[in-house]
Amino acid sequence: MDIPKAGIPKGESVKQKLTLPPHPDRQLCRPIMETFREIVVNEANFVRKCISAESCQDDLWGKLVCTNFKVSFITHNSLPRQCTHRLLGEHDIPLACVEQVVTVNDVKGKQKILGSNQKLKFNPTELILYCKDFRIIRFRFDEAGPESAKKVCLAIAHYSHPADPQLLFGFEYVGKRYHGSTGERVNGVDPGGGMQTTLFDCSSDWDREIKRTGASEWRVCTINQGYFISPSLPEFFVVPVSLADQDLKQYACFFYSQRIPLWCWNHSSGSALVRMSNISDLQQQRKVEQRISSAITKSHPLRSDVFKSDLDKNLPNIQDIQAALLKLRQICVIDPFEESEEKWLSSLESSRWMEYVRTFLRHAVEVVYMLESRNVPVILLEKEDRDLSCVISCLVQLMCDPHCRSLHGFQGLIQKEWVMAGHRFLDRCNHLKKNDKEESPVFLLFLDCVWQLWNQYPAAFEFTEVYLTVLGDSMWVPIFSTFLFNCPRQRAENSRDFASSKSIHLGQDQALRFPPVWDWSQQFSLKDQTLFNNPLYVGKIATCVQNGTVKTFTHSSTLRGLPSALRNGSLGPNDTLARRNSLVLRLRSDLSQVREQQETPSERFIRDFFSRPVDLQGLLLPQLLPSHLSVWKLYFLRWVPEAQIPQGGPITAFHKLSVLTDEIDMLQNQLRQYKGAGGTPNNLHAEHSKMYFKATSTPHQPPAPPEYLSSSFPFSPVGNLCRPGILGSPLSKFLNGAKIWLSTETLANETI
Amino acid sequence: MEKSGSVDSVESLCSSTTTRSDRSSGTRVSDTELRSKGRAIEKVLQCKYTSKGELPLLPEELVQDSAKDVTYICPFVGPVRGSLTVTNYRLFFRCTDREPVFGLDLPLGVLSRVEKIGAATSRGDVSYGLACKDMRNLRFVHKEPEDSLKKSVFEVLMKFAFPVSNNMSLFAFEYKQVFPENGWRVYDPLAEYKRQGLPKESWRISKVNDHYELCDSYPAALVVPVTITDEELRRISSFRAKGRIPVLSWIHPESQAAVVRASQPMVGQNGRRCKEDEKLLQAIMDANAQSHKIFIFDARPSVNAAANKMKGGGYESEDAYQNAELVFLDIHNIHVMRESQRKLKEVVYPNIEDSHWLSNLESTHWLEHIKLILAGALRIADKVESGKTSVVVHCSDGWDRTPQLTSLALIMLDSHYRTIRGFQILLEKEWLSFGHRFQQRVGHGDKNHTDADRSPIFLQFIDCVWQMTRQFPAAFEFNEYFLITILDQLYSCLFGTFLCNSEQQRLKEEVPKHTVSLWSFVNSQLEEFVNPLYVHYPSHVLFPTVGIRHLQLWVTYYIRWNPRMRPQEPVHQRYKELLAKRAELQKRVEELQREAANRTASSSSERAGSPTRSITPVQTFV
16 A cells, blocks of 8 residues: 655644634534645545434535545534544544444445455445444445545545554654754644653653652663663663662563563552563573562562562453453444343443453452552563553552542553553554454553543542543544554654655654644644543642631542441441342341351451541542442443433533632632732633633523533534434434434444 | 540541531531431441440330340341340341441331241240341341240330331321421422412312312312313213322423323223213313324333223223324333332342342343333423423323323423422322322331332332432432432331321321421421532423433442442532632632722822822722
8 A cells, every 4th residue: 555645745834724713613624634744545525424314314415535544524514513623523533543444335235344455346325434432424425426436435445454554644744744844843743841741751750750659779770772672661661779780681581572570650658569571481480580579579668578460360351351342332332222222231241341340440459459558569460561461550550649640640650551661552453454353442441440430539530531531532543652552662663764764854853753642732722621620629739728828628538428327337348248148038047157257358458448538639449349330421322322411411510510610710810819919810710721611700600501511522423323312302212212224233243 | 426436437427427417506406316317227326326325216216125135147247246226216226246336227117027037046046037128138136035925125126117017106106306397388289380380261270179079099189171170070080090080280381281190091891981081181182272182191011001901991092082192101010110129129238249230230120110210201291391292191090100200200391390399399299199109109017018019119200310310410409318318218107298198098197287297307407408519490301311321220229238338429529618618719809809999998098198199090909
């Protein structure tokens, strides 16, 4: 496959185009970003985008365009939209997000799943795109020229299967910047100066992390500079001070992919969390393991022995996780809504997704117990140390370390434990669609685990569930350093090769500077980014004014135990005790049957935790009862019109909280003005407000939530798969159910 | 509040109790007392009780018996030894061998069954099983008294747990607490119909049932079309099951589409007709100029409705009722619901099975029933709101599924019923005055636990309301605690509200005279029950999403006994904290504004006094 060479773009006017006014009327469609080296590959006119399953009266007419970045549908009819994406219009799908391209000829009753470089023997009347973010989009070509319809379908199929990572749009996108006269900030890429997220790509970042966690017996190791020791490790990582570089070099060869064990984090008690791959040389296994363990022990203030946690034995593998997601998608968006109603719960169970979420959370809690209660260092053992360890290590830190629950702390955590530790994002996302066996939504599973924690302790996190959802979606916008590569070395090599093949002079840079996903202004306006800010968040040093003096606003313990009367009088949690058949009427009379069951120490630890008031700035453990984990509806059900709650859902509470938080912010600003600073003009507030929904000028008059709010906000299921939820009365919705167009229904079974 | 508990868990619970009590302390000490007892069914012992070791009693509550060395077999922690006290109102167990100290405190009304299990062991230990109406089962072990003449504490318990079966009166008739509010005055039918804006030209309030002669399970005040005479109503009453004729529940303020409730028509196998009944439905349709149709919602599955013809009942034929369209809503009968609740109890208590939780839950069909009820109500509300069409709702007798549907539809249609007082009016009207058989369905004080008339109909309704509060967190004035309080007091028999089967019975028993209304208690401390997120929009119709994906098990009610229950409502708590913070800041800003204004005033007067100074603009901060 060959991407046509682009002409030299026309200079600096790009940025203007990027920041189009978000007004929906004026924004008919997102223009093709020529100056980004985005090139139209093929297009077809008079295409109909299906909006409704039952009738075509709501369908949109327009032009279907395939570029080297996205599938675009350009239409003059616009649907209401709340949140605009800077790179993608409302009808756009990045090619990386296309999971499957299905062409149908309904006259001949034919269908074909298209891959790269394939032929199509019939003229398609219909194109269905199954997307990785759970959308399903359908176009009809009744009025389009049969040849151009065929061509555009083939182009979409071809370009969504890039043969080489360098054909991913990110390279063009970033490469562009080096052609500009000034070099910097052409695409608005912030070279890192303005970002507060630690990327952990230099040794000073690690030094700071060592200081922050008080890990004085650990040091930054630089032996992998230039990636000479291990191909999948970062250039800088942290090791026990007692291990000399010479020893490490010697041990490296015994580990899988020469991955020397990596320090993740230190508990405040001094216990370290370390991740380690398997030792490939069995003869050396004991010796090497012992050396490593004793070095970790030496770095512990109490010289405690190391606890090893074998993740491969206790957790589902990546194929299991992938299979679970496919089943979950089937029941969420592909099975007809009404027909799957009755079996929803058992289908959900048999997908095993929720079970896996729970297993990961539970395992992380076990590790937390070792660190927190037993005060021993923990090694996470995984064969390659590049998938399950990422999840567990992050969850442990999220539970223990409030810093990780701030926005920048969380982003730094993902940099540290995923990007730098070499999670194979390229393979797991299957951006090249080459090896389906390697595809696995490990990162999405992690996000779901975080969402469960967030859902149980919403005030403990600086970010919102919209943030988590958008972060998950960003995996499919292939321009971010975060999700494009399998490890830092691959990024360096690929970008070096790309640069030399395109005669790009990197100047001082060692490699192309891809924007990290954390540079959110690549995707969203500042206003839209405020949707990430959680109005409930109780920050570490959130201050409040009491009696004229500024005091630290500590979170009260009254959060828990409300209403106290609803709590059981019984002592401890232990759901492994009596089983269900201990119902009174079935009990035998002799007491000997009932003896005090043995509670494991970790169960006792959990029980103790739940009997204390929670400190949102301290340790957080999730409730692990299956009845207390929920489906992440915003992520999984946002595209299903029938599953939408018009003018309802958690967003309505979010709206009220935002407005109140904004009012408080406003009052605090006023106070600050009185306190000397004086000169700050009043109107600054509106611009700097951290809340998406702002206070009105008349406080005490609670503003009604805007009409457009729904449980899917800020996403809109309109135009995705089914009928628009906003049309028609709820009655027709209930009566008719969602007869998802039959052609796809049968298709889905054959193709997925 | 004294603190004696040395363990964190007890302290934390006590402190949260303290905050609750403090709000009304001083003015209503007795309420506070009551609240800490009345609302709780099982709870951690309040510290002040444990320190003194004595049981605080309600007015007129008397200790009947107590025993030491009773063992409570806690399903979560195993056997706990302690002492058991039985009063005429409650069962009180206090453990003596454990830290932290804990106990059980439950109203006897919550018990549905008390049973000796098996024979005594060689050591003379006897097991007792207590099945509760609130999803729990308790088990105790106790040594039989050696003196066979002396009654065991559990025999005393059996006597007081089922006063109706033992010819005694329910505790509600003894309880003489005085509250500042009188809950019996919450509902006045005439005022309520006036609030609805009943148009006099098309509807009238009939006195035909003033003495409950037309229908003994209906209220005295009935609203019917003006064109139908009382004589015709009498004839209709013989055509409708139990004489429950079609009468108005609610009328749309703009379209005048009406929600009408009834029981099934006595069509029978021969297709009996009643021309007055047909005329009545026509008159209901005519009273609404917006539509030339009327919808009849039969809550039952069509098979059940047809089967009722064998027993003389049935449903309206579209031949006889022109312009009427009949829709079946497929909601099952009280027996199916009872069975579903039984299965649910098995799944949620005491422990939750980890691996098959979701399929176990599905197999109870509980959420499916909830879904059908909500879906039916949604269809009714939609017909009235979007279709501007009047509807008639009935099931068989019109006192179980019918109030579930009408009251839920009314909550969707009329924001008044989403307020705390409005919701009370709704319950008083649709459930109590229209004769939902609370006595039979709950079985107050009756030991006959296998009674086929028991069924969790009202519980399902509250569950549906809870589902709606989840979907619309800012649309209801009340919080979850309000709903749980209603359910707890439904069983407790502390208040008179849910006693008897009909308005007529309650009058005969002089319930309002001899008992306290639950609303007296609730309305005397409204702040406990307020949802801080509530926004009142007068004309906002709620259409919930009834898909099973958006229904969830009410874990904070059904699984609340599990000690691993997650503390709820952090959002509400946080919101209240933020409100307090805002108030504080506002106060501070106002103070500073005043200071600044004073300063400005004084400085400008100074300047005025010194004419040599040039006049410069005064800098203000406001």
